[in-house]
Amino acid sequence: MSDYWRLLKLFFPYKFWMLGGALLALLTILSNFGLLALSGWFLASAALAGLGGYATLNLYNFFLPAAGVRAFATTRVISRWLERVITHEATFRLLAQLRSWFYSRLEPLAPAGLQGYRSGDILSRLVADIDTLNNFYLRVFTPFLVAGLATLLMSGFFAFFAWRLAIALFLFLAASGLALPLLAERLGARSGAEMTNLQSEYRVQLVDGMQGMGELLTYGAGPEILHRSNRLNDAILQRQAKMAQISGLSTAGMSFMGNLAVWVILILAIPLIHGGHLGPSDLPMFALGVMGSFEAIVALPLAFQFLGQTRQAARRIFSVADSALPFPDASGPAPDVQKPDLLLENVHLRYPGSQQDALAGVNLQIKAGSKVAVLGATGAGKSSLANLLLRFYDYQSGTAQFGGHELKSFPADQLREFFAVVSQRSYLFHTTIRDNLLVAKGDAEEEELWKALAAAQLESFVRSQPDGLDTIVGEGGVKLSGGQSRRVAIARAILKNAPWLVLDEPSEGLDPITEMEFLRDLQPLMAGRTVLYITHRLLGLEQMDQVFILDEGRVVESGTYAELLKKGGHLSHFATFRNGVVGEKIS
């Protein structure tokens, strides 16, 4: 319940839109109820007046009820249309509000606070959750509010005539609107959960089958895949058959309850009319009124389904939004940096939830203008170094000084201005090449963009595209090869023009020839900058002023590449290992 309350509070700025839409929905339902009930009463009273002869005829006011009938019909048409326009308008406004709210909560968390949510899978589920929450207003809030109000008003109308009729109508609407859907949901819950599991298993099997089709076929598993697919399909259909039974039961039950309500109201009303407590023209009004009243609860079974979905979505969204900030950001102006040297003394960094230090007492010094490589195997702490520098993660102890000031004293945004990063994780947005470049420098002129592309050896490719800079990359556009996307990252780094260049395994995942070309094309970018080259390969090390070898979060060796090779320590072990046993890459 508190999740909904919070959601409503979030939506508070749009309360008028929300209530306006709901009231129009209420009006639509009430005018249908009015149209049917009044028509029934009108026919009967007109017939009675006709039977009464000229005396009653002259007393009968034909125009008022006739105008009422027409007015209800017109109101219904207009309010129905307005209701849909307003509720949808409100939905979009709420969605926009929700997205920017969620983004503003997410932004300070990234990346340290989102560590558990790193995989694209979970992020896309969160985004889908936002879209699900979007249903809250249209499919949950409005139907429940409208059903509740309409039930009270319509029963209230019946109460003018007889309390027992009002109570009967109220009970029937409540039972069909609340009890029936809840029962159906309870009955279908198990099959529903089983179905979700089966479907995700089916998806895994199919994705496996598609991505690994070559291996599956050559190992003779083709028929097996077909067999498994058929089996899963049958299992899913079996659950669906059960769910169809339940949903059939609920649909049939709903219309049966509506009919039964008419029946019971008749049983209750007939003695009243027969006994003269109520007028004869009231009976058709009751009958038609009850029929019209059930429109109020028609949307509730669906609303219950969405209720469960939105509750889970809201819970997930709020739990992310409520994550504590991983560490406080420094406020105020950044310290003045004269020379951007880096000095690390006995630095310890441990990731939240981890048992081990990722950096366990690192000592190293990088003078401004020098080119330094950090070499190490997976898990040695290389990337943690980059995370430390960019203030993505905080260090727990030791001294980390940049330009003579402790890293902690820099507001993260301002510290990052010193660094351009090229890494395998550099993200390409699914938009134009231009927008991807402008991320690095929002006010760059077109000419500047082309220059950066030229320096990144990507100019001729972009020129060859019919849309040039406006070529869309990624899904729905031109797919860039691994080397090309990495070059976009170089172009961004050029545009950013920062004093430091951090290369975080920049060529990882590229094929060997592309890798060599890529590293070669990085050279001009390195000129005149302080370079931190993080790698687990020996390629390109000879061009560095200094090489640090990292092992288990500590610097175990340092010197120039040639010195280290001669020394016979870790690095030469790597080199013989690679060249003797494995051999370098040739193609």
Next chain:
Amino acid sequence: MSKPVRIDQRLMQEGRRTRGTLYFGIGLGLAAGLLIILQAFILAHIVNGVSFEGLGLAAVMPLLWAMLALFVVRAGLSWAGELVAFRASASIKSYLREQLLKHLLQLGPVAIAGERSADIASTMIEGVEALEPYFSRYLPQMALVSLIPLAILVVVFPEDWISGLILLITGPLVPFFMVLVGYAAEAVNQRQWRKMLLMSAHFLDVVQGLTTLKIFGRAKDEIEIVARISDDYRRSTMAGLRVAFLTSAVLEFFASLSIALVAVSLGARLLQVHAAVTFYTAFFVLLLAPEYFNPLRGLSTHYHARMSAIAAAKRIFEILDMPLPEKPQPAEDYVHSQEISLVIRDLCFAYEPGRMALDGVTAEFPAGKVTALVGSSGAGKSTLANAILGFVHADKGEILVNGQMPLNAIDPQLWWRQLAWVPQNPRLFHGSIADNIRMGQADADLAALREAAKNAHALEFIEALPQGFDSMIGDLGQGLSGGQIQRIALARAFLKNPPLFILDEATANLDMENEALVLDAMQRLIQGRTAIVIAHRLATAERADHIVVLEAGRVAESGSHQELLAAGGVYARMVAAYRGEIHV
């Protein structure tokens, strides 16, 4: 406009598969509709009796009991209808899923390489699912939408021809205007829908790129952009939706107004001393008026289902229409051989016209020898391997097995039994490690499994897992490293032990220790067999018996390591360039 219609026709053709069930469902719906008329008839009698003939509860009780019985029957019909509708769509869904998967398997991995596997999976699951409402709701409703109103007209006309006329005239106007407004609205809706997808994709994009945005100090600006894009989207969508909603307004307009019209006209005629209509007639007609429009209301709801079904069907038929490669009838007389040699003559292949991947490749792969394929990326190494695997079919030229049998005359299933393929990034499948190694050798015992794993340097780490060989791949999460996956794939190949091996040497994502183990296992696997290795490392090529160097879809040169070095061609330059680069 013509496209949805054509897809409609194709869908209805699929519907023939369960014609009987569909008709049965329509029959149930029709019966339920006719019972509504009977129900209105009884109700009108009860109300008329009480209000105008002064009858008490006891007098109308038999009618009330009859009405209650009717309700029960109607509920039963509605429930049965739901089940039948499900049955009708279920067999179509099963059929389509099986067809899709069969077709995809026949197309093979290279033909579907461009298709995103997640997309194919959701087409097969949700896409096929989206067809259900089309068969279970939309089609039956299409039939009922004409039958039930017609039945009501037949009943109303003899009772009161003026009301009958009002219904007769207003009824057809609803579909008419809905088509008029609705088709335009449909186009608008579909455009908007796509835009909405883009919108949510954009948000995902921004969230995924948050770290990159932060590095560039632009993460905070994005809040505004997210809000602005949402707002733009709202404005343009609402413009479209305001029109689209007119569809339902039109239905409401005719339905509500004609009920009002019927009521007012009946009321006016009842208000006469010798009225031409009785209250009974008037009330009976008034009860039927909303029912007359109800099927139309249902139709407009299920129209939405039709739209999503058509979108899904489009994708389904796209996959089913992907052409299968033409294959000559496989010869029957191919028998397993212990030794395999391959001769390739003038092989040409283009993925798309004008882009030759293989441009006249002629090469030999002698039996019992290891041949390395060497070349830069895009030279045609993978395409050649795919041709030998039978995943792509050459446009020209031929591959001869053991000197005489053309490859495309061999049943692929038989051919695949003779070889093992280890790609660069092997895939482990949902299931246990044992299942994964046993693939294609379901009857292999644990001893054989351990032997294969041992040969592939995989035994040690597998047995270190808590569940050993029974560890489930899915549960391990990121537990297995790239090198471990490679070694399991090699164990799989060891277990199969066929006469021909085709391997794509792993390069990326292996740390140094793993790399050595993987390469060592690979060397031992292919020793003394016919093996084709796509080599990325000098050492691998050096150890091969024979090297084929590809360049731009052609064989540039071939020979042993020493011969090629001596020849001073492409290979020699490659080796020299590389050795120059790394100062060893």
